[in-house]
Amino acid sequence: MDFEAVIGLEIHIELNCKTKMFCDCPNRPGDDPNLNTCPTCLWLPGAIPRFSAEALEKASLLCLGLGAELQPQSAFDQKVYYYPDLPKGYQLSQAHRPLSRGGGIDITDEDGNLKRLRIHHIHMEEDVAKLVHELEGRVPISLVDFNRAGSPLVEIVTEPDLRTPHHAMEFLKALRTQVRYVGSSECSMENGSMRVDANISVRPRGTSQMNTKVEVKNMNSVRHVGDAIAYEISRQSQAVQAGEAVVLHTRLWDPDKKVTLPMRGKFEGPCVPDPMVPVIELSPAFIEEMRSRLPEMPAARAERFVNDYRLTGEEAAFLSADPDVAGFFEALVKKGVAPRTAMHWLATQLIPAVKERRLELGASRVTPERLAALLALLAKDEINANAAREVLAHLFESDETPEAIVNARGFRQVSDAGALAAMIDRVLAAQSAAVADFRAGQGKALGFLIGQVMQSSGGKANPKIIRELLTKKLG
Numbered sequence: 289m290d291f292e293a294v295i296g297l298e299i300h301i302e303l304n305c306k307t308k309m310f311c312d313c314p315n316r317p318g319d320d321p322n323l324n325t326c327p328t329c330l331w332l333p334g335a336i337p338r339f340s341a342e343a344l345e346k347a348s349l350l351c352l353g354l355g356a357e358l359q360p361q362s363a364f365d366q367k368v369y370y371y372p373d374l375p376k377g378y379q380l381s382q383a384h385r386p387l388s389r390g391g392g393i394d395i396t397d398e399d400g401n402l403k404r405l406r407i408h409h410i411h412m413e414e415d416v417a418k419l420v421h422e423l424e425g426r427v428p429i430s431l432v433d434f435n436r437a438g439s440p441l442v443e444i445v446t447e448p449d450l451r452t453p454h455h456a457m458e459f460l461k462a463l464r465t466q467v468r469y470v471g472s473s474e475c476s477m478e479n480g481s482m483r484v485d486a487n488i489s490v491r492p493r494g495t496s497q498m499n500t501k502v503e504v505k506n507m508n509s510v511r512h513v514g515d516a517i518a519y520e521i522s523r524q525s526q527a528v529q530a531g532e533a534v535v536l537h538t539r540l541w542d543p544d545k546k547v548t549l550p551m552r553g554k555f556e557g558p559c560v561p562d563p564m565v566p567v568i569e570l571s572p573a574f575i576e577e578m579r580s581r582l583p584e585m586p587a588a589r590a591e592r593f594v595n596d597y598r599l600t601g602e603e604a605a606f607l608s609a610d611p612d613v614a615g616f617f618e619a620l621v622k623k624g625v626a627p628r629t630a631m632h633w634l635a636t637q638l639i640p641a642v643k644e645r646r647l648e649l650g651a652s653r654v655t656p657e658r659l660a661a662l663l664a665l666l667a668k669d670e671i672n673a674n675a676a677r678e679v680l681a682h683l684f685e686s687d688e689t690p691e692a693i694v695n696a697r698g699f700r701q702v703s704d705a706g707a708l709a710a711m712i713d714r715v716l717a718a719q720s721a722a723v724a725d726f727r728a729g730q731g732k733a734l735g736f737l738i739g740q741v742m743q744s745s746g747g748k749a750n751p752k753i754i755r756e757l758l759t760k761k762l763g
Contacts, residue, residue: 291525292493294501295450295486295517299463301442301473302415302481303346308438309414310337310380310565315440317480321420321433329438331376337565343412343440344568346472347387348578350442351410353470353585354463356391358575362411364565369557372432373417381413383559387442387568393466394587395458405459406447415439442472448487448498453514453521456486460510461609465586469611477508484513489534490524499534504548506540516541520548589614597627606635612649613639619656625663633663637680645684654683662690674747675699701750705757708741708749712757715740726762734758 308315311328327335351358363385366378391407417437421430444463450456464475464482475482489501504520507513519541524534539548584592586608593604593614607617613634620630638659642649662683666676671694682693694700716723719740726733734755741754 289529290493291490291521291528293451293517293521294448294489294491294498295452295456296448296501297444297446297450297456297459298485298487299444299446299460300415300483300485301350301444301467301475303343303350303440303442304471304473304481305340305342305346305440307340307342309340309343309412309440310438312338313438317436317439319435321431322435324435325437329375329434337380339565339568340440345578346440347410347412347442348570348575349470349581350467350472351388351391352579352582353466353472354391354393354407354410354444356388356407356410358388358570358578359386361385361567361569362387363567364412364562365559366562367413367557367559371416372430373419373437375417375434375437379414379416380562380565381443381559382411384561385567386411393459393462395455395462397458398452398454403455405449405455408445408447410442410444413441413443415441453517456517457510457514460484460513465609469583469585471583477510480508486513486517486520488517488520488524490521490528500536502534502536502548503538503554504541505538505551506542508543512541512543515543515546516548519546523548583611593617597621599627599631603631603635607631610649616649616656620660620663623656623660625660626667629663629667633659637677641680641684652684653687654680658683658690665690665694669750669752670694670701671699672701672748672751674742675701699748701748705753708745708753708757711741711744711749712754712761715744716761723762734762 302317305315307313308324308329311326313324313326313329316324328337348358362382364380365383367381367383368378370377386409388410389408391410392404393407395403395405397403415436415438418433418435419430420433421428423429446459450459467473467475473481477484484507486504486507487501488504489499491497491499502520502524504516507516520539527534536554538551538554540551541548590601590604590608593599593607594601597604599607607614616638617630617634620634621627638654639649642652642654645652659680662676662679665671665679666673671679675694678697679690679693679699682688682697683690686693688696715737719737722733722736722740726737737758738751738754741758742749742751
């Protein structure tokens with residue numbers, strides 16, 4: 289039997305607010321354990337939650353950026369369960385009246401077709417504490433860090449529109465781009481500011497039935513999400529084919545073994561309206577103000593890059609996928625760098641160099657102003673491409689100007705025809721075989737001879753003038 293998967297995602301995104309959702313404690317992941325706590329975080333007697341206006345604004349921008357419709361009224365519920373990471377015995381979450389409904393993301397499927405993946409709703413909720421499992425001697429112990437308790441989250445719940453691992457991975461990559469653009473979160477799965485659970489079931493292809501689903505957790509990269517879904521589709525298909533029942537439960541992804549493993553039974557605890565946090569009412573004026581604060585989104589930016597800078601659709605999509613990269617590109621162009629030159633140097637030189645050094649694009653010494661100054665030297669033929677790459681490496685380590693680096697290290701290009709002609713004569717005399725090959729019609733011999741002249745000049749010769757002079761000398 290041929291099966292198809294029915295997949296829905298639940299994506300928790302940590303908002304980059306200064307404080308937690310219901311108190312003024314700092315929202316700073318990575319601080320020393322239990323440093324950022326208060327009676328509200330720990331839910332001591334008499335603690336009263338105070339809802340964060342910043343969390344509401346960040347969450348609202350995120351919803352609008354994903355095309356969702358903000359609801360005039362939303363409210364928090366008590367999602368009741370008992371676990372050491374939840375000090376009050378319930379989690380504040382918008383189970384029944386979410387912040388927004390609808391929305392979606394367009395992706396390109398495996399066949400190159402545009403596919404709309406819908407969002408069911410987006411709701412706000414507080415994060416729980418973090419459990420740390422250690423060994424004390426031979427005895428396993430679990431410790432609780434309450435720094436994360438109460439941190440502001442949104443949960444994005446998709447419709448079960450996804451059918452393949454590719455759909456899930458493309459959805460997450462596009463979602464991450466959209467959220468980063470509106471500035472509500474860094475959306476890093478590796479650092480835990482985006483966490484994904486996948487609900488997966490299988491059915492005979494061509495049918496519309498909804499079968500028992502299995503939830504998969506513990507996936508800390510987009511690649512792991514794709515691998516976990518692929519494994520689970522295969523596992524469930526084999527089980528159904530063998531006549532085994534698929535049981536509702538939660539599984540964990542083991543990235544080392546590349547398998548999903550049983551975790552616990554799946555159950556829903558009671559969820560009742562919370563009496564302490566008032567109903568959130570959004571006026572039309574507030575919604576319009578939030579909408580007016582939306583930046584130019586990736587699809588619109590890519591279209592503008594094609595129209596204004598004559599880039600290809602693929603080039604524009606690459607630049608627009610990251611707001612920092614897109615901003616760096618436009619800053620270069622405003623400094624006078626040709627758009628295609630800016631695109632080429634970003635894609636092939638700067639971004640790989642930044643990743644190699646494990647830096648962020650906006651956190652290195654190579655600013656748009658400094659790179660533009662370097663590319664201006666290249667455009668004026670004062671240095672060649674090899675020298676420009678050398679200078680770029682120095683820019684990461686020094687605050688000197690590109691001009692100063694060129695002068696101090698002797699990178700300036702040799703363009704004097706007389707000096708180059710002497711070098712060419714010496715190379716032609718030493719490479720008579722290559723000269724004979726060129727005159728016999730072997731065009732690649734010219735590239736070899738240009739390389740020999742470049743080598744004899746220590747990489748400083750102007751390759752354009754070398755080619756012109758060599759062509760004339762060889763007839």
